Amino acid sequence: MLLSYSTSILVLQRLAIALLTLVIVSFAVFFATELLPGDVAQILLGQAATPEAVAGLREAMGLNQPAFLRFLGWLAGLLHGDFGISYVNNMPVADLIGDRLVNSLRLAGVTTLVSVPVSLCLGIGAAMWRGSLFDRIVTVLTISVISVPEFMVATLAVLIFAVWLGWLPALSYGADVSSFSAMLKAYAMPVISLSFVVCAQMIRMTRAAVIDTINTPYVEMALLKGARRSRMVLRHALPNALGPIANAIALSLSYLVGGVIIVETIFNYPGVAKLMVDAVATRDLPLIQSCAMIFCVSYLSLITLADLMAILSNPRLRK
Amino acid sequence: MKPTTSPFRFMSPRQMGYSFNWVGRIGLAVIVFWALVAIFGPMLQPYSPGEIVDWDYFGPMTHQYLLGTDYLGRDVLSRILMGARYTVGIALVSVFLACAGGVVLGMVAAVIGGWFDMILSRLLDAFNGIPSLLFGLVVVAAVGSSIPVLVMTLAAIYLPGAYRFARALAVNVNTMDFVTVARARGEKTPYLILREIFPNILGPVLADLGLRFVFIVLVLSGLSFLGLGVQPPYADWGALVRENIGALSFGAPAIIFPSVAIASLTISVNMFIDNLPTKIRDRS
Numbered sequence: 333m334l335l336s337y338s339t340s341i342l343v344l345q346r347l348a349i350a351l352l353t354l355v356i357v358s359f360a361v362f363f364a365t366e367l368l369p370g371d372v373a374q375i376l377l378g379q380a381a382t383p384e385a386v387a388g389l390r391e392a393m394g395l396n397q398p399a400f401l402r403f404l405g406w407l408a409g410l411l412h413g414d415f416g417i418s419y420v421n422n423m424p425v426a427d428l429i430g431d432r433l434v435n436s437l438r439l440a441g442v443t444t445l446v447s448v449p450v451s452l453c454l455g456i457g458a459a460m461w462r463g464s465l466f467d468r469i470v471t472v473l474t475i476s477v478i479s480v481p482e483f484m485v486a487t488l489a490v491l492i493f494a495v496w497l498g499w500l501p502a503l504s505y506g507a508d509v510s511s512f513s514a515m516l517k518a519y520a521m522p523v524i525s526l527s528f529v530v531c532a533q534m535i536r537m538t539r540a541a542v543i544d545t546i547n548t549p550y551v552e553m554a555l556l557k558g559a560r561r562s563r564m565v566l567r568h569a570l571p572n573a574l575g576p577i578a579n580a581i582a583l584s585l586s587y588l589v590g591g592v593i594i595v596e597t598i599f600n601y602p603g604v605a606k607l608m609v610d611a612v613a614t615r616d617l618p619l620i621q622s623c624a625m626i627f628c629v630s631y632l633s634l635i636t637l638a639d640l641m642a643i644l645s646n647p648r649l650r651k
Numbered sequence: 652m653k654p655t656t657s658p659f660r661f662m663s664p665r666q667m668g669y670s671f672n673w674v675g676r677i678g679l680a681v682i683v684f685w686a687l688v689a690i691f692g693p694m695l696q697p698y699s700p701g702e703i704v705d706w707d708y709f710g711p712m713t714h715q716y717l718l719g720t721d722y723l724g725r726d727v728l729s730r731i732l733m734g735a736r737y738t739v740g741i742a743l744v745s746v747f748l749a750c751a752g753g754v755v756l757g758m759v760a761a762v763i764g765g766w767f768d769m770i771l772s773r774l775l776d777a778f779n780g781i782p783s784l785l786f787g788l789v790v791v792a793a794v795g796s797s798i799p800v801l802v803m804t805l806a807a808i809y810l811p812g813a814y815r816f817a818r819a820l821a822v823n824v825n826t827m828d829f830v831t832v833a834r835a836r837g838e839k840t841p842y843l844i845l846r847e848i849f850p851n852i853l854g855p856v857l858a859d860l861g862l863r864f865v866f867i868v869l870v871l872s873g874l875s876f877l878g879l880g881v882q883p884p885y886a887d888w889g890a891l892v893r894e895n896i897g898a899l900s901f902g903a904p905a906i907i908f909p910s911v912a913i914a915s916l917t918i919s920v921n922m923f924i925d926n927l928p929t930k931i932r933d934r935s
Contacts, residue, residue: 349773356777365793475925479865479917481872483892484910490899491907590784594873598896609877612792624789631782 342643350636354629358410361624362403365617410625416618420611425622429604433626436596436603439522440588447527447534448581454531455538455577460565462543470535477532482594486525490598493521522599529591530584537580545573575645582638589631675926681919685912688732689739696729701884709895709903719904721895727905730891731912737887738913741802742871746864748806753813754856758844760814761821772818775811783808783870791879801880805867816859820852861924865917872913888913 397405409416415425458470477485493500500520545551546569554568596605608623688695697717698704703724710720718727756775760768790804824830830847838847874880875889886894891909898906 349776352773353777353780356774357780360778360781361789364789475921476914476918479869479921480910480914481869481876481889481917483873483876483889484914487892487896487899487906487910495900586782589782590873593784593788594876597877608788612788612879615792617792620789620792624785627785628781631785632780635780 339643343640346636346639346643350632354632357628357632358407358625359403361621361628362406363399365621365624406621410622415622418616418619420614420616420619425618428607428619429622429626432602432604432607435601436592436605439519439526439596439601439603440592442519442523443526443530443588444585446523447531450527451531451534451538451584452577455535456542456565456570458535459539459542459546460561462546467539470539474532474536477528478536482525482529482591483598485528486521486595486598489521489525489528493524522595522601525598526588526591526595530587533584533587534581537584538577541576541580542569542573544576545569548572575641578641578645579638582634582641586631586634586638589627589634593627672926674922678919678921678923678926681915682923685735685739685916689735692732692735696726696732698726698729700725700729700733702726709898709901709905712904718908721891721905722897727891727908730886731888731909734886734888734891734909735912737798737881737885738868738871738889739916741798741805741881741887742864742867745802745805745871746809746860746867748802749809749863749867750813750856750860752806753810753815754817754849754852755844756810757814757817757819758821758848758852759840761818761825762840762843762848768818772815775814778807778811779815783866784873787870787874788877788879791874796874796879796882798881801871801874805871808870809863809867813859813863817852817856820855821848824848824851858924858927861920865920868913868917 406416413426415429417423418425418428454470458467461467500517542565546565548569551564551569554564559568592603593605593609595601596603597609600606604623604626608620608627611619611623704726705716705720705724708720708722708724710716710724712719716726716728718731721727721730756771760771786808787804790807791800794800825848830843833843833847871880871887872889872892875887876893878890878893881887881890883890883894888909892906892913895903895905895909
């Protein structure tokens with residue numbers, strides 16, 4: 333598919349906005365954490381904080397520079413993969429994050445693999461048999477999952493699968509994942525909890541997207557022609573709903589970002605979110621900043637991706 | 652001569668009648684129940700919420716302790732009644748701040764338009780690019796957690812959304828004939844905003860306020876659950892779940908009932924908003 337002139341303009345515009353947003357977001361993250369009461373050098377030195385030592389460390393860390401220059405330096409460091417040094421254990425932040433990021437991405441990836449097919453089936457099904465018992469059950473379930481906090485979904489999942497049914501261990505992650513079944517068990521609870529949260533959003537949006545298409549005159553024409561309900565939805569409505577559905581999928585995956593923070597904490601899963609929550613407890617600012625930027629970047633890219641899909645799938649913009 | 656009274660009278664809820672269906676009524680009843688608990692809770696609690704009344708921890712539901720006891724042997728019912736004040740109170744104040752700020756800015760942006768509108772919209776949209784729970788985490792990490800900080804943070808998180816919603820509605824109203832007439836009459840911007848735009852977007856804005864209240868309750872509970880929200884010795888419902896997380900493997904009532912409290916509040920607000928008369932919800 334060749335992009336027409338107007339489409340490429342729109343795409344470029346959207347990308348530019350995403351970039352601008354990213355700059356503003358990094359600005360916000362930096363200044364929220366940097367302009368704190370209390371002197372970092374003093375905190376770091378603790379007992380050994382003689383005025384000379386504090387002054388020396390401030391000089392060495394570049395804290396005497398204006399905040400804006402430090403912001404630029406920090407941003408440039410991020411772009412080069414230099415995330416700074418952790419205050420708490422003096423290790424490079426990049427080393428601390430490395431493995432954790434892989435773990436988190438694995439969790440997010442498995443969750444995506446599970447939830448996308450499930451929610452597509454349920455969402456399209458609910459739209460196909462709209463108003464039926466199946467549709468009503470799905471709607472009530474998704475609304476209830478959406479309107480309770482993520483930690484409650486996780487708590488309920490533990491209560492049901494670990495306590496009452498006794499199928500899975502309650503606190504999941506053992507470091508030694510020897511066999512396939514052990515791995516399955518270790519990932520099961522976090523993935524199940526996270527999938528519930530993401531699926532609920534995705535099902536709702538998919539259903540809305542398909543119903544929007546079903547309400548158009550040409551689908552009604554198919555109905556009047558005597559097409560079966562399944563043919564009407566799958567052959568006629570679905571191809572046109574693909575764009576909005578892809579948009580919905582990307583948007584609901586952005587709920588992973590919030591959900592992952594809670595779920596990793598509950599299940600003690602060694603990912604970036606757990607690292608960040610721990611860093612908040614120890615007020616380890618470089619670590620918090622870097623983790624926050626990782627989350628913001630993934631969130632922003634998912635939202636941007638969703639918008640791009642909406643633009644690209646709009647046939648009116650094609651030549 | 653008061654031409655603006657007619658849209659306002661049309662909006663008054665009394666004239667439209669509270670024609671809720673039964674789902675909406677149940678939602679309303681639960682909301683009123685929790686509102687009353689938040690106000691009168693301290694009078695109803697059987698024990699002092701901080702008092703250790705039972706030597707056993709994670710006690711079952713008995714006549715003495717209606718909802719069991721928590722990890723220190725405190726009465727769960729009393730603590731939930733206390734928590735209602737924090738959860739409902741903090742969420743209400745923040746949602747009012749967020750919506751008031753968002754709606755005022757949105758209406759001003761829609762009426763003035765031009766550069767002001769564009770810059771404000773871009774800036775607030777950028778803040779939408781930060782996941783809400785994450786923003787709370789970062790701020791709490793930086794400033795430390797106290798109730799004013801929580802209120803301001805939650806309000807700041809949801810202000811851009813309220814702004815976007817109100818602006819979209821106000822832009823629609825702004826193009827209508829009666830606003831053009833008022834402009835031609837020579838009315839000033841404050842008059843346009845207060846007397847022409849605001850009455851016409853009030854219904855949807857109120858519905859939006861309800862939905863935003865749910866989000867705020869969820870984020871507040873999430874923060875408290877992570878130990879970054881309301882600090883001990885006080886506790887909102889999220890903090891109650893956190894401190895009793897050890898009860899999970901016993902399936903004790905201490906962890907179930909705070910969760911039920913949160914769920915009942917958020918689900919019933921959603922039910923109520925979903926079943927508002929369409930005249931209130933979709934005026935646009």
